[in-house]
Amino acid sequence: MSRRSAGFVNTWAEAQRAHQRQIEAEQRRRREEARLARDYQRRAAQGHREYRQAEARRRTEELDAQVATLQGLLTEGCQAPAFRATSLMRVEDIPPFDPGQLAWPVRMPDQSQYRAQGGWTASRRAQAEAEARARFEHDWHQAQAAEAQRQQQLAAFRRDYEQRAEAQRAEVRRHNAGITEVTAGVRRGDPELVVEYFSAALYASTAWPGGFPRQLMAAFDPAARQLVLNWELPGYDVVPEAKAVRYVPAQDQDKETARPVTQRRALYREALAQSMLLVLHQLFAADEHRILDSVALNGFVDAPDPATGRQSHIFLATAMAQRAAFADFHLEQVDATSCLTAALRGQLTTRPDQLTSVRPSRQPVEVGNQVVTHGGGGEEPDLYDMDPIAFESLVADLFRAMGMQAVTTQRSNDGGVDVDALDPTPIRGGKIAVQVKRYRNTVPPTAVRDLYGTVQDVGANKGVLVTTSGFGPGSHTFARGKPLELISGSELVDLLHRHGLRGRLGEGGRPTPTHPEPSAPATPADDYNILGMMWSGNVALDVCALVCRGDQVLSEDHFVFFNNPQTPDGSVCAATASAPDKAAIRVSFDALPQGADRFVLVAAVDPEINPDADLSGFTDACIRLLDPSMNDLDRLEVSDGRAGETALVLGSFRxxxxxxxxxxxxxxxxxxGLEELVQEYGIEVE
Structure with missing residues (x-):
């Protein structure tokens, strides 16, 4: 079964939810019919005034019920059963064969019922008996033919039934095999199937009131065992603007009492917090295989940006929840706002009615795996295939959406500037020189150096290089400490979406890998090691890794450091350190490129945290070799640092x-420092 076939899980889950909505719609229709019938009887039995007063009370009760539903969202949602993949399994419930009338054989004629009629004379009696035998034989042959035809029809009907029954059984088996395959993929930690599974868990949920949106964007980080999810929240109109309705006899009309703005804002803010907690609860409750250690959740509304007027995803809440901590919460008893902002240390906008946004801690586009989107509409343009002039115009639109003045330059004599931008912000604002590179491969350091020269030539306060691909360590090292900003493809897509613009990078929404390597043998998901780095002293270090052939790195993308957290094939990636380690690298040795024969670990002083430090405080260091269960397999001693040195080769695996x-x-x-070290391994910096 191909990986793409797993999408039917979400399709089936959404169909299940659609069926539930049909049932609810039918129930609402019946209630409405009953209400209309009662209204008719009431109007017939009561006077006009009493009827209008009753209608006003009923509308007030509906408003109260809507508010009660919002206030009880989390409590009611926690009582819903947890999603299980087994709930999607189908039963081979084939109805028994029912031939109907064909089950009954044709009744054969009874010869005793065929008697001679008349016959006073011998000759007439013989003739009558002959006629009776002829009728019997005719009817008997007719019945025999009808029975033969019935048996043929019955056999054909049975064959058709068996074919349809077998097709249904095969479909059920195929469906169940697909569910089993998805479940196995989730156990393996397959990023795409993990996202499909948890998307299905949210879509199949019956805990959400009708009309709540169900748009999401998600990705799974297998190294951190973290699901990163953007989830659409209900809009401000989910809280009724009216608080009550009363009938005014003198004017013969209903009058609505407005709900106070502060009360409406508080109710909406509480509903947002409850929605965030309910999503986290449903995800952890559905995680029967304990794949998730944490969830990074961002809640957004799809609305016009107050600053630009463009339709945009505006983030109103964000939180990162660890499973261990979240499991201790009693959600039925918590104050949702306090739980989200204090216990989880999340963010919740203080003025959701004004669409005041918060900054998400982590977004799906920042995860190295394919991002899956469900519930959104429209095809986004592929930035790789966009006309170069249109791409520059899109970047100018982005800068304008961010509150700046921006125009594209003429194609000739532009002085190396594609977009002229002006940031009106006092002190930190000023003229910005923007260059645009619609690349598929890594932007070379020469382009960054050229931009720096352009910034100096045109007297700009800052230079920005925007690309559809990415930057290597040489570019980042050169840009550090200079008025330069490098925006990679994934960051560009994120900025576009935040400001109501559209764009994607290829089919999966991610940059295509550069410098492809010969494929390595398939490696099981749990066949890797964690290299934990521990040392004495308070010096802040960047621990990095290089995948090399001899003493030369395979490519800039095979240098794993703070601005490049993993190699293109994912065989090496930065990992979260667990005490007593201060840094960690995850490596699948069997999955390293065939052309690689060395895996080098290095450390360098972080110049931003400890600008004046050296490695004299780097002592008692060692590398802990750990298995996937974090069991200590070996400890590899490392040389101490020396005064005056700011970078050190810790060792290499060969x-x-x-x-x-x-x-x-x-x-x-x-x-x-690190700049000098990586140059020795073939990475261009200057």
Missing amino acids: RRSSGDWDFVLGGKGYTG
Whole structure:
């Protein structure tokens, strides 16, 4: 079964929810018919005034019921059964064969019922008996033919039934096999199937009131075991603007009492907090295989941006929940707003009615795996295929949407500037020189150096380089400390979406990998090691890794550091350190590119945190070799740092002819920091 076939899980879950909505619609129709019947009887039995007063009371009760539904959203939602993949399994419930009238054989004629009629004479009696036999034989042959035809029809009907029954059984088995495959993929931690599974859990939920949106964007980070999810929240109109309705006899009309703005805002804010907590509850409750260690959840509304007027995703809430901490909450008893903002340390906008946004902690586009979107509409333009002039205009639109003045330059004599922008913000604002690179491969450091020269030539306060691809370590190292900002493809898509503009990168919404390597043998999801780095002293270090052939890195994308958290094939990636480690790298040795024979670990002083420090405080260091269960397999000693040095090769793992990897102690230090170290491994910086 192909990976794309897993999408039917969401389709079936949505169909299940659609069926539930049909049932609810039918119930509402019946209630409405009953209400109309009661109204008719009431009008017939009561006077006009009494009827209008009763209608006003009924409308007030409906408003109160809407508010009660919002206030009880979390409590009621927590009582709903947890989603299980088994709930999507179908039963081979084939109705028994029912041939109907064909089950009954044709009744054969009874010869005793065929008697001679008349016959006073011998000749007439013989003739009558002959006629009776002839009628009997005729009817008998007719019945025999009808019975033969019935049996043929019955056999054909049975064959048709068996074919349809077998087709239904095959469909049920195919469906159930697909569910089983998805479940197995979830156990393996397959990012796409994990997202499909938890999307189905949210779509199949009956805890949400009718009319609540169900748009999401999600990605799964297998290294952190974290689901990153953008979930659409209900709009401000979910809280009724009216508080009560009363009938005014003198004017013969209903008058609505407005709900106070502060009360409406408080109710809406509470509903947003309850929605966020309910999503987290449903995700963790559905995680029967305990795949998730945490969930990064961002809640947004799809509304016109107050600043630009463009339709945009405006984030009103964000939270990152750890399973262990969330499991201790008694959600039926918490104050939702306090739980979200205090217990989870999340953010919730203080003025949701004015669409005041918060900044999400992590978004799906920041995860290295494919981002899956459900519930949204319209096809977004592929930035790779966009006309270059149209792409520059889109970037100018983005800067204008961010509150700046921006125009595209003429194609000739532009001085290396594609978009002229002006940030009107006092002190930190000023003229911005923008260059646009619609690349598929990594932007070379020469382009960053050229931009820096352009900034100096045109007297700009800042230079911004926007690309559809990414930047290597040489570019980031050069840009550090200079008035330059580098915006990669994934960051560009994120900015476009935040400000109501549209764009994607290829089919999956992510940049295509650069410098493809020969494919390595398939490696199980749990076949990896964690390299935990521990040391004494308070010096802040960046621990990095290089995938090399000899003493040269395979490509800039094979240098894993703070601005490049993983290699293109995912065989090496940064990991969250667990005490006593201060840094960690995850590596699948068997999945490293075939052309690689060395895996080098290095450390450098972080110049932003400790600008004046060196490695003299780097002592008692070692690398802990851990299995996926974080069991300590070995400890590899590392040389101490020396005064004056700011970067150090900790050691390298080297591939032997047998295919095994041995660790070789490093110790070479550098006074020029990480920049000098990576240049020695073939990474261009200057």
